Amino acid sequence: MKVADLHPWPKVAEEALAIQDRLRPLADLASAGPRTVRTVAGLDVAYADDRLAAAAVVLDAETLEVVEETTALDRPGFPYVPGLFAFRELPALVGALRALSVTPDLLICDGHGLAHPKRFGLACHLGVLTGLPSIGVGKTRLVGDYDEPGTERGAWSPVSDGGQVVGRALRTQTRVRPVFVSVGHRADLDTACAMTLRLTPRYRLPETTRRADHLSRATLKAR
């Protein structure tokens, strides 16, 4: 699939922050989620020494069967800095997405979207770059306060930051710690949570990110 060019890529935090400020207005956080979601793409990155491997796995949203999977190798071009995480993984992720022959209906990112200090996490950034609906499903909180949701699968509670609801703590498995769902681009929070639940029939994390996680690690070992 086609993805907008990244250049110029920032080298330091100051430049990265400027890019976030410039792209933030382009994120569509208001419109309703896609009407029909037939395919969903999971994305993840694995690290080793001075290398990283990104993987994109497209699943049939109905059967959860693999439709296509791609990978891309890269070198760390930016350090890990909370809030600027996207600048570390985006190049590799975009590489994997460009290798895809199909265009997924929704992107499931391993990290946050709106639930970010500048309201422009990885999911927003990737959504703007691809123009595709995207959501963020993180394993831990980055910003915001929230009450522990009920113990049953499906229970959730809002995550608020600066007097604004930026996402939800969603229980995907009964008595298992929740995941953090937030909007990225062209998707609403209800749809994001509904999709997350559809993708977690058995485990805490979406089947999409689990598959992408395995593939990225295997790719790193293979070379």
Added chain:
DNA sequence: GCGACAG
């Protein structure tokens, strides 16, 4: 000055 801090 002391915590908090996606992966």
Added chain:
DNA sequence: ATCTTGTCGC
């Protein structure tokens, strides 16, 4: 993210 042994449980 990654480094790591054993251990509890299906």
